[in-house]
Amino acid sequence: MYRLLLILFVGLFASCKQDSFHVPNGILKPDSLAAIQADFYIVEAAYNLTFVKPDSLLPQYEDYYKAVMEQHHTQKSQIDSSIKFYAKHPEEYKKVYAKSLELLEVKKIKAASKK
Numbered sequence: 001m002y003r004l005l006l007i008l009f010v011g012l013f014a015s016c017k018q019d020s021f022h023v024p025n026g027i028l029k030p031d032s033l034a035a036i037q038a039d040f041y042i043v044e045a046a047y048n049l050t051f052v053k054p055d056s057l058l059p060q061y062e063d064y065y066k067a068v069m070e071q072h073h074t075q076k077s078q079i080d081s082s083i084k085f086y087a088k089h090p091e092e093y094k095k096v097y098a099k100s101l102e103l104l105e106v107k108k109i110k111a112a113s114k115k
Contacts, residue, residue: 021092028082030092032072034099036079039068041104 023029028036043064069075086093 021089024085026078026081027085028074028078030096031099032074033079033082033086034096035103036068036072036074037096037100038103038107039071040065041100042107043068 021030043061046064047061069079086096
């Protein structure tokens with residue numbers, strides 16, 4: 001009887017293991033950070049595609065970054081904290097990065113279909 005209870009207890013304990021990743025308050029959730037990063041990549045790509053990169057363009061691109069943050073209802077400090085947090089959890093950050101790439105691919109397909 002005790003053996004059966006022990007097996008049952010161990011089985012219940014093992015099934016209660018949490019597979020979900022806990023993100024603390026103030027840190028962006030993986031999907032939110034992925035969406036922000038995807039939009040930042042688009043801003044960076046647009047800047048890198050300019051043939052001339054005078055310093056006069058930098059404030060304009062800073063405004064684009066601010067617009068992305070406003071669109072996602074976040075601030076630079078929260079993004080910085082989130083990146084530092086995920087840097088300590090590389091497996092989770094890889095998932096964020098993969099999601100960013102997926103979002104960019106979707107945006108690419110949507111843009112191509114509008115042509």
